[in-house]
Each structure stands twice: as C-alpha cells, then as structure tokens.
Amino acid sequence: MAKSITQEFVKGLWDEIPPFRLVLGLCPTLAVTKSVENGLGMGVAVIFVLVCSNMLVSLLRNIIPSKVRIACFIVIIATFVIVVELLMQAYTYPLFLKLGIFIPLIVVNCVVLGRAEAFAYKNSVVRSIVDGFGIGVGFTISLVALGALREVFGSGTFFGIPVFGASFQPFTFMIEAPGAFVCLGLMLSLMNLAENK
Amino acid sequence: MREIIKMIVVLTVLSSFSGGLLAAIRGGTNEKIEYQQLVFVKGPAIKKILEGCSNDPIIDRFKIKDGDIERSFFVGVFDGKPNTVAFEGFGKGFGGDIGLMVGVNINDDKIIGMGVTTHSETPGIGSKAKTDPKFPNQFKGLAAIEPCKIKPDGGEIDAISGATVTSRGVCGGVTNAANIYKRLKPQIAEKIKEFN
Numbered sequence: 001m002a003k004s005i006t007q008e009f010v011k012g013l014w015d016e017i018p019p020f021r022l023v024l025g026l027c028p029t030l031a032v033t034k035s036v037e038n039g040l041g042m043g044v045a046v047i048f049v050l051v052c053s054n055m056l057v058s059l060l061r062n063i064i065p066s067k068v069r070i071a072c073f074i075v076i077i078a079t080f081v082i083v084v085e086l087l088m089q090a091y092t093y094p095l096f097l098k099l100g101i102f103i104p105l106i107v108v109n110c111v112v113l114g115r116a117e118a119f120a121y122k123n124s125v126v127r128s129i130v131d132g133f134g135i136g137v138g139f140t141i142s143l144v145a146l147g148a149l150r151e152v153f154g155s156g157t158f159f160g161i162p163v164f165g166a167s168f169q170p171f172t173f174m175i176e177a178p179g180a181f182v183c184l185g186l187m188l189s190l191m192n193l194a195e196n197k
Numbered sequence: 198m199r200e201i202i203k204m205i206v207v208l209t210v211l212s213s214f215s216g217g218l219l220a221a222i223r224g225g226t227n228e229k230i231e232y233q234q235l236v237f238v239k240g241p242a243i244k245k246i247l248e249g250c251s252n253d254p255i256i257d258r259f260k261i262k263d264g265d266i267e268r269s270f271f272v273g274v275f276d277g278k279p280n281t282v283a284f285e286g287f288g289k290g291f292g293g294d295i296g297l298m299v300g301v302n303i304n305d306d307k308i309i310g311m312g313v314t315t316h317s318e319t320p321g322i323g324s325k326a327k328t329d330p331k332f333p334n335q336f337k338g339l340a341a342i343e344p345c346k347i348k349p350d351g352g353e354i355d356a357i358s359g360a361t362v363t364s365r366g367v368c369g370g371v372t373n374a375a376n377i378y379k380r381l382k383p384q385i386a387e388k389i390k391e392f393n
Contacts, residue, residue: 063207064207065204067204071208072208075212076215079215079218082219087222087226090226093234170321
C-alpha cells in the first residue's frame with residue numbers, strides 16, 4: 001500500500017472521514033455542534049492536537065516500547081490538549097466557554113488515539129503529519145456541516161447571522177441532544193446513498 | 198529486566214518533558230487568562246449594570262474578605278462620585294447554579310441593575326433570563342436589603358413563562374447578593390471612601 005502523500009491527505013476528506021466513515025469521536029461531535037462556530041473551533045483544536053501528537057508519536061516510534069505505547073500516546077496527547085486548552089483560554093475565551101468540558105475530553109477522543117495507534121506508530125514522520133492534518137480537516141468539515149445544519153434550523157442563524165425572516169420560529173429540537181442524533185443519522189444515510197449510486 | 202527499565206525510563210522522560218512544557222505555557226498565559234475571565238464572564242454584565250459610568254469598573258475593583266471567601270466588588274463612578282458597586286450572587290437554577298451580578302447604589306440601597314453571568318439553563322427557555330432584557334430589568338429599583346421573590350411566591354417579579362424554576366433561581370441569587378450587601382455594607386462604604 002504505497003500511497004502518495006496527497007492520497008494520505010485526501011483519504012481523510014472522504015474515504016476515512018471521521019466521524020462518518022470511521023465512526024469514532026462521536027461524543028464531541030454530538031455535543032458541540034450546536035452552531036457552526038462551535039464546530040469550527042472544536043475542529044481546529046482537534047487538527048492541532050492530531051498533527052502534533054501524530055508527529056511526536058511517529059518521531060518516537062522506535063523508542064517507545066510497545067508494551068507501554070498506549071500510556072505514552074496518552075501522555076503525548078494529554079500534553080497537547082492542555083496546551084490547546086490554555087491557549088484557548090488566553091486568546092479565544094468566549095469559544096472556550098462554549099466548548100467547555102469537550103476541550104479536555106479531546107484526550108479520550110478515539111480519533112486522536114486511533115490515528116496514533118493505527119497510523120503514526122507505523123509510518124514515517126511526514127506521512128503521519130499529513131495523515132493527522134487530513135483526518136483533522138475531515139473531522140472539521142463534518143463538524144461544520146453538522147453544526148451548520150443544526151444551527152440554521154435550530155436557531156435560524158448561520159455563524160450567528162440570522163438567515164430567515166423575523167417570523168421564523170426556531171426548531172429548538174435541533175439544538176438539543178436528540179436533534180444531534182437525528183442529524184447525524186440523516187447525514188450518514190445521505191453519504192451512504194451517494195456512495196451506493 | 199532491561200525491558201522494564203526501558204519502559205520506566207521512556208515514560209519518566211516523556212512525562213517530565215510534558216510537565217515542563219505545560220508549566221512554561223501555564224506561566225506564560227496565566228495573567229492573560231485571568232483578565233479574559235473578568236472581561237468575558239463578568240465584563241458584559243458589569244458594563245450593562247453600570248451603564249454610563251465614567252470609569253472602568255474592571256480596573257477599579259476591590260476585594261473584601263467575607264468569612265473564608267474573598268469577594269470582588271466593582272465600583273461605578275456616576276456624576277464624578279463613586280456611589281455604586283456591582284458584585285456577584287448565586288442562586289439555584291434548573292440546570293445548576295446561576296451566577297449573576299447585581300449593581301447597588303450605596304446611598305439609597307436600591308438595585309440599579311442585574312445581569313446573569315453564568316448559567317446552565319435550557320437554551321431558548323431558561324436562558325432567556327440572560328438574553329431577554331425584560332426579565333432582568335424588573336429588578337431595577339428594588340430595595341437591595343429585602344429578599345426578592347417571583348409573583349407566585351408572593352413577590353413582585355414576573356417569572357419567565359415556562360421557566361419558573363430559573364426565575365426563582367435568579368430571585369434566589371439576587372436575595373443572596375442582598376444578604377452579602379447587608380452583611381458587608383460597613384466595609385463597602387469604607388472602601389468606597391478611599392476612591393474619593
């Protein structure tokens with residue numbers, strides 16, 4: 001499987017796009033996609049953590065003993081997550097308030113740990129960085145799409161800007177937790193439909 | 198044996214490296230985070246409550262010890278006189294604690310404004326306590342030394358429809374703030390004098 005660097009990147013955008021294809025990392029996906037802004041913020045945080053942790057895991061892949069590799073991955077991931085958390089608090093505080101507990105929870109996001117275990121531990125540094133970036137961008141696209149769908153119908157806004165007239169009654173169900181499941185299911189089925197044609 | 202030693206060494210080195218990195222970043226961002234918290238969590242409510250004051254209440258703040266807790270008070274200067282303080286109170290809401298800011302005129306003990314800062318109420322229903330100005334505006338002009346209640350409980354505040362528990366929680370928070378004010382009034386008056 002000698003994929004080119006471009007292929008490593010592109011696979012994260014459709015073939016292995018999380019959380020739709022790799023059905024991983026569903027918890028933050030369902031919880032933070034109340035708006036486009038939240039989805040984008042979460043996505044960027046995940047991109048940063050994924051790229052950094054993939055890079056470091058790949059750099060150290062010959063040093064880390066395989067018996068304690070998961071512990072090492074978690075230490076590396078947790079470090080970068082706390083870095084993101086501190087930076088968010090210092091520079092984008094309103095976003096940090098909205099995402100709340102889901103930033104620290106990136107530590108246990110299966111997408112990040114999954115890429116470290118399944119990819120970065122076995123591949124070269126450059127490939128791992130590209131893979132992390134691709135999967136991260138894919139994750140961001142998913143969150144933004146889901147966030148856009150839920151925000152437009154649930155609050156009648158897009159990025160905080162009203163899109164419907166004043167007479168629009170927001171469909172509050174969409175920004176509650178059950179709406180998240182329904183939207184995710186609909187998007188998954190649409191993707192399968194597109195694939196099976 | 199060698200394998201175990203290798204594991205221990207790798208994990209220890211990795212952990213201490215990570216600890217050092219985090220300590221450095223923490224040190225570098227600490228001050229910025231504290232300022233951001235004041236500006237974004239309490240700032241908007243403070244600005245709304247002390248609207249038209251001629252100073253920056255976030256800079257002109259002082260702390261008073263109340264038992265084990267240190268409470269922050271934000272001073273508002275109106276017509277050249279520092280005669281208003283804004284401070285925090287907490288009430289029990291539908292989804293957890295509701296934090297709010299209350300501004301009190303220290304000359305006549307009347308509430309000049311109230312604003313919700315932190316809450317976890319239902320979006321679109323209980324969250325109106327923060328977003329719909331009609332509700333907080335009802336608290337203007339109430340005496341800051343009496344407990345405050347919604348109409349069904351015998352008070353004079355109109356509850357938000359569908360969010361009685363939230364409305365009651367906000368009233369509880371204002372009552373909590375009123376109690377703090379009653380208790381600390383002498384110290385507040387003293388601190389305010391220093392601003393003259």
